[in-house]
Structures are given as C-alpha cells and as structure tokens.
Amino acid sequence: MTSIGDKPLRVDDLLQRNVWDVDHRPHITVDTEKCRLCEAKPCITTCPAGCYILAGNKVVFSYEGCLECGACRLICPYNAVKWSYPLSGKGVQYRFS
Amino acid sequence: MQGLNRRFEVIVVGAGPAGLSAAYILAKKGFHVVLLERGRGVGSKQVFGGRVYSSLLERVFGSLGDAPIHRWVRRERLSIINGERMLTVEYISGGKYSFTTYLGQLASWMAGKAVEAGAIIVDEVRVDRILVEDNSVVGVESGGDTLKADVVVDAEGANRLLLEELGLVEKPRPSDMALGVKEVIKLGEEKIDERFGLRSGEGAAWILAGSVSAYTPGGGFIYTNKDSVSIGVVVSLESGGLVEEPYRLVESMRLNPLLKDIWREGDIIEYSAHLVPERSVRLIPSKLALNNFLVVGDAAGLLLNTGYTIRGVDYAAYSGYLAANAIVEAEEKYGSYSEEVLRRLYEERLKRSMVFRDIARHKAVEMIWENPTMIKQYAALLLDTLGGLYELGESTPSLRETFKNARRKNKVSLIRVMADLVHGVMKA
Ligand SMILES: Cc1cc2nc3c(=O)[nH]c(=O)nc-3n(C[C@H](O)[C@H](O)[C@H](O)COP(=O)(O)OP(=O)(O)OC[C@H]3O[C@@H](n4cnc5c(N)ncnc54)[C@H](O)[C@@H]3O)c2cc1C
Ligand code: SF4
Numbered sequence: 001m002t003s004i005g006d007k008p009l010r011v012d013d014l015l016q017r018n019v020w021d022v023d024h025r026p027h028i029t030v031d032t033e034k035c036r037l038c039e040a041k042p043c044i045t046t047c048p049a050g051c052y053i054l055a056g057n058k059v060v061f062s063y064e065g066c067l068e069c070g071a072c073r074l075i076c077p078y079n080a081v082k083w084s085y086p087l088s089g090k091g092v093q094y095r096f097s
Numbered sequence: 098m099q100g101l102n103r104r105f106e107v108i109v110v111g112a113g114p115a116g117l118s119a120a121y122i123l124a125k126k127g128f129h130v131v132l133l134e135r136g137r138g139v140g141s142k143q144v145f146g147g148r149v150y151s152s153l154l155e156r157v158f159g160s161l162g163d164a165p166i167h168r169w170v171r172r173e174r175l176s177i178i179n180g181e182r183m184l185t186v187e188y189i190s191g192g193k194y195s196f197t198t199y200l201g202q203l204a205s206w207m208a209g210k211a212v213e214a215g216a217i218i219v220d221e222v223r224v225d226r227i228l229v230e231d232n233s234v235v236g237v238e239s240g241g242d243t244l245k246a247d248v249v250v251d252a253e254g255a256n257r258l259l260l261e262e263l264g265l266v267e268k269p270r271p272s273d274m275a276l277g278v279k280e281v282i283k284l285g286e287e288k289i290d291e292r293f294g295l296r297s298g299e300g301a302a303w304i305l306a307g308s309v310s311a312y313t314p315g316g317g318f319i320y321t322n323k324d325s326v327s328i329g330v331v332v333s334l335e336s337g338g339l340v341e342e343p344y345r346l347v348e349s350m351r352l353n354p355l356l357k358d359i360w361r362e363g364d365i366i367e368y369s370a371h372l373v374p375e376r377s378v379r380l381i382p383s384k385l386a387l388n389n390f391l392v393v394g395d396a397a398g399l400l401l402n403t404g405y406t407i408r409g410v411d412y413a414a415y416s417g418y419l420a421a422n423a424i425v426e427a428e429e430k431y432g433s434y435s436e437e438v439l440r441r442l443y444e445e446r447l448k449r450s451m452v453f454r455d456i457a458r459h460k461a462v463e464m465i466w467e468n469p470t471m472i473k474q475y476a477a478l479l480l481d482t483l484g485g486l487y488e489l490g491e492s493t494p495s496l497r498e499t500f501k502n503a504r505r506k507n508k509v510s511l512i513r514v515m516a517d518l519v520h521g522v523m524k525a
Contacts (some may be wrong), residue, residue, distance in 0.1 A: 004351075004364055004365055006357075007352075008348035008349065008352060009344075009365070011344045011431050014348075014365065014368040016278070017366060017368050018369075021137070021195075033199040034265075036253065037455065040337055040338065041338075042338020042339075043338065045339050045342050046334065046339045046342075046371035048276065049370070050342070051498055061225055067368075067369060067370040067371075068142065068370055069256075069276060069278050070255070070256040070372050071274075071372065073268075074268065074269060074270075074336045074372075075271045075379075076275060078521060083133050083258075085258075087136075087223055087240070088221050088223075089135065089137030089138075089220060089221035090137075091141075091142075093137060093141050094141055094142060094369055095141075095201065095367060096199050096201070096281040096322075096366055096367045097143060097146070097199060097200060097201060097279060097281060097296065097324065097327075097367055097369040
C-alpha cells in the first residue's frame with residue numbers, strides 16, 4: 001500500500017483517486033462574460049474540484065473533474081452557471097462514499 | 098427510456114434511500130413501479146458521511162441481517178480542537194443503534210430488495226422535467242422521451258432541479274445549504290480496531306469542531322468503516338462562497354497533528370462532495386404533494402443535523418415508506434391521487450411523526466453550531482480552562498480561578514456564557 005505522506009495533496013491528485021467516465025459533452029457551461037462583472041468570484045474558492053480557476057482576472061471553467069455537487073449553481077451571484085447532471089450515467093463514479 | 102413501453106402505475110425519480118424505500122414498499126404491495134436513476138448502477142452518485150441509524154430502516158425493510166453493515170457504532174466522540182489542544186468527550190454505547198457503511202452499498206442493497214419485490218430499476222436515465230397537464234402531474238420527461246404514470250414520487254435528493262423547474266420550490270439561498278467534502282482512507286481492519294480502540298465489528302463516530310475546520314460553521318467528521326476511515330468536513334455555504342477551498346479544509350484535517358497518526362500508512366481511495374440541506378426547516382416545500390405527485394427525502398428537506406449527529410438516510414427511507422403507504426391507501430380507499438388526498442395521507446402523517454417534530458425542535462441547536470465566532474470563543478474558553486487545570490507550574494489554581502482567567506483572556510463575560518447556555522438549553 002502506498003502511503004499518502006505528510007504534504008497536502010493538490011486537488012488534481014485527490015480527483016485522480018476516483019473512477020471517471022468523463023463525457024465529451026459538458027454538463028455545465030459558464031457564461032464567463034458575466035464573470036467579468038463579478039468582483040467576488042465565489043466559485044473559485046467554493047468548488048470542491050477546483051473546476052473554476054482564475055487566469056489573470058478571467059474565470060476559466062472546466063467540467064471534467066466536476067463532482068456534481070451543485071454548489072456553484074447556488075453561489076454564483078450572476079447566474080452565469082448553466083447547470084445540469086451528465087447524461088447516460090457519465091461523470092464521477094463513486095464506489096466507497 | 099426507449100423500451101419502457103409498459104404502463105407503470107408509479108414512477109419514482111432517484112435511487113437514493115428515499116426513492117428505493119418507496120419503490121420497495123410499492124412493489125411489495127403489488128404496484129407496477131419503475132424507478133429512474135441518472136447514475137450508472139445504483140449508488141454511483143451517492144455521498145454521505147458514514148453512519149445510519151437502524152430503527153427506522155428496520156421499520157421499512159424488516160431485518161437488516163444481510164445489509165452491508167460495516168461496523169456497529171460503539172464509540173461516540175465529540176471533540177473541540179483549538180490549535181494544538183483538543184478536548185474530547187467519548188461515550189461508549191451499550192447497544193446497537195447505528196452502523197457505518199458506504200451509502201452506495203446500502204443503496205444497492207435496498208435496490209436488491211426492491212427488485213426482488215418486483216420493482217423495475219432503470220439506470221442512466223436523467224429525468225429532465227416533471228410533466229404536468231391540466232394542473233396534474235402525468236409523468237416525466239427524459240431526453241425528449243416521455244413516460245407516463247398515475248403518480249410520480251420525487252426523490253431527487255438535495256439538488257432539487259426538478260422541483261425548482263416545477264415551481265414548487267425556489268432555488269435555495271446558499272446559506273440554507275452546506276457542502277460536504279470527504280476522503281475515504283483505506284487503512285485495514287486491524288489497524289482501525291487498534292487505533293480507535295475497537296473490538297472487531299465495533300465502530301466509531303466522531304464529530305469535530307473548532308480550528309480543525311477553520312472555525313467554519315459546520316465541522317469535521319470521522320467514521321470507521323470495515324477497513325477504511327471516512328473523514329471530511331461539512332461547511333455552510335455563505336453567499337460570498339467559502340473562505341478556504343474545501344479540498345484544503347479536508348487535507349488540513351487529514352494532516353492535523355492531533356489526528357494524522359490515526360491514518361498513518363493509509364491511502365486515499367476516494368474523494369467526494371455533495372450538498373447537505375442545512376436549514377431544513379426553511380427548505381421544506383410549502384406542500385409535500387400535488388395532484389399525482391409526492392416529494393420525499395432530501396428533496397423534501399427532511400434532514401436533521403444537530404451538530405453532534407446527522408440523520409438523513411433513515412429519515413429519507415422513512416419518508417419514502419410513508420409516501421408509498423399513502424399511495425397504497427389513496428388507491429384502495431379513494432381511487433384518487435389528488436393533492437388533497439395525498440396531503441392528508443402523506444404530508445399530515447409525516448408532519449405528525451417524530452421525524453418531523455424533531456426537525457422543528459432542533460432548529461435552535463443548529464444555530465449555535467453554525468455561529469463561527471461562538472464556536473471559536475467557546476473552544477478557546479473551554480480549552481484555556483482545562484489548560485489552566487492540567488498544565489501546572491508552581492501553583493495549582495482552582496477550577497473557578499482558571500475559568501475566570503479563561504473568560505478574561507477570551508473577553509467573554511460570565512453573563513454572556515450563562516445567557517448562551519440557557520438560550521441553547523431552553524431552545525433544545
Ligand atoms: C457530506 C454528507 C454527510 C452526511 N452524513 C450523513 C450521515 O452520517 N448519516 C445520515 O443518515 N445522513 C447523512 N447525510 C445525509 C444523507 O446522505 C441524505 O439525507 C440522504 O442520502 C438522502 O436520501 P435521498 O434518497 O433523499 O437522496 P439521495 O441519497 O441524494 O439520492 C438521490 C438520487 O437521485 C438521483 N437523481 C437526482 N436527480 C435525478 C434526475 N433528475 N433523474 C434521475 N435521477 C436523479 C441521484 O443520482 C441520487 O442517486 C450526509 C450527507 C452529506 C452530503
Ligand atoms: S457542481 Fe460542484 S464540483 Fe461541479 S463545478 Fe460546480 S462546484 Fe465544482
């Protein structure tokens with residue numbers, strides 16, 4: 001058994017522990033034009049999968065590591081997030097939760 | 098949904114404990130019931146903390162003899178952590194009241210029972226809309242296909258896209274919901290027994306507050322499974338979002354110097370996240386039934402989080418059971434699933450049940466645990482008092498003196514402590 005060690009894992013390392021069947025169609029889309037108006041950008045610190053990152057002052061979204069929690073849909077102050085679940089059982093495949 | 102051309106009496110949406118319990122009871126009573134689940138197989142989208150209370154579950158499913166029970170919870174721990182100091186209260190229970198498991202496994206077990214009873218479960222079907230005609234629900238829509246039935250049970254869970262679309266509930270405010278993030282650490286059965294002081298088959302449930310979750314409203318949890326440990330934090334979503342990324346919170350809990358040796362040599366085998374209804378009372382829809390339509394489980398806001406324990410799975414199962422019985426009775430006695438009949442047979446009974454009354458009763462306790470400044474102040478007050486008692490130099494102060502010093506240091510007046518205590522106790 002490998003040991004996880006004493007350093008905090010990056011979010012990508014955590015996500016890699018899961019089984020995935022990532023869809024080629026994104027189940028969430030973000031109107032990042034709206035994000036320009038948003039000062040707070042709460043998505044960046046709230047998403048448990050680090051799907052929202054800041055590049056300069058722009059929000060960049062990627063759906064691939066999404067854990068389908070629904071938090072971004074609720075906290076986005078500008079309704080920029082068009083949110084749904086993946087189709088055909090795709091996305092994260094939990095086994096031990 | 099192609100191929101589903103048989104006519105069903107009941108459609109259940111969502112194969113969580115609520116939907117599966119409803120489907121099981123209905124199938125047992127001879128109803129043609131189909132359960133639609135978006136995930137691949139049952140349980141693949143399920144996340145919870147780790148512990149299930151057994152008594153309501155037994156009411157629904159009878160014996161739990163073949164259920165995927167990992168460990169019966171024997172040790173209940175409650176800790177407050179402040180930096181390098183921790184105060185823990187441990188209670189060793191004499192009986193079997195709750196067990197640990199993976200929710201996905203438990204759901205698969207329930208699905209087995211439902212299918213055995215005659216229910217049909219179709220996975221990989223994401224329901225997009227509840228269909229309404231002439232003010233009555235007539236079925237569901239998925240990927241452009243429609244499926245009709247006499248009655249629909251909504252068991253979609255905490256993320257209520259369907260209910261919002263239907264207009265029965267509004268999108269919740271962030272502060273009404275919490276986000277749970279969790280790591281499952283594989284450790285091996287013997288190491289778990291040893292490090293938690295457990296005998297074989299016995300489990301521990303552990304709730305932590307204070308600096309371990311950065312004083313966020315919410316807290317940490319640890320549950321022992323058979324050969325793994327589930328650890329995580331549940332944090333309330335504020336409108337400004339979380340202050341610290343949730344994965345950093347779990348990781349700092351995993352690496353907390355007071356805890357990390359417990360899972361030394363362990364390996365993270367899963368990382369998950371899910372919403373939890375936080376202010377349940379505010380999330381309960383104004384009506385739990387419409388014409389030909391019922392809402393059960395987390396979708397109905399039926400979850401109790403007291404701060405020291407959380408009951409969602411057994412409540413969900415119980416509400417599914419009540420909904421199924423209401424459908425059976427509505428059909429037998431009234432031959433109608435009108436809103437009036439279903440609200441009388443389901444909603445009124447649910448609201449009279451212990452489950453519902455407890456949710457309303459515990460509202461106040463929730464609030465105390467949710468207040469970060471209060472958690473922080475009390476954590477410091479308690480630990481400074483204990484530190485004063487045990488960390489002795491030349492003098493040996495009395496409890497009264499150390500408490501007084503701790504209050505001064507943390508700028509809490511005695512009146513304030515008394516008021517908070519009375520407030521908390523009275524409302525609880
Ligand atoms: C971090 C965390 C810790 C928790 N800890 C505990 C605990 O220790 N003990 C406890 O008792 N409870 C706990 N809970 C609460 C518990 O998980 C829930 O109360 C319970 O799972 C609710 O059951 P449900 O059937 O209503 O919903 P869910 O279990 O959420 O099931 C809903 C199902 O519906 C499916 N679905 C959703 N939308 C659609 C759609 N449109 N079409 C098709 N299918 C759909 C989902 O994929 C899912 O399978 C915890 C929750 C979280 C998030
Ligand atoms: S649903 Fe959750 S995991 Fe997915 S992008 Fe939104 S916040 Fe991140």
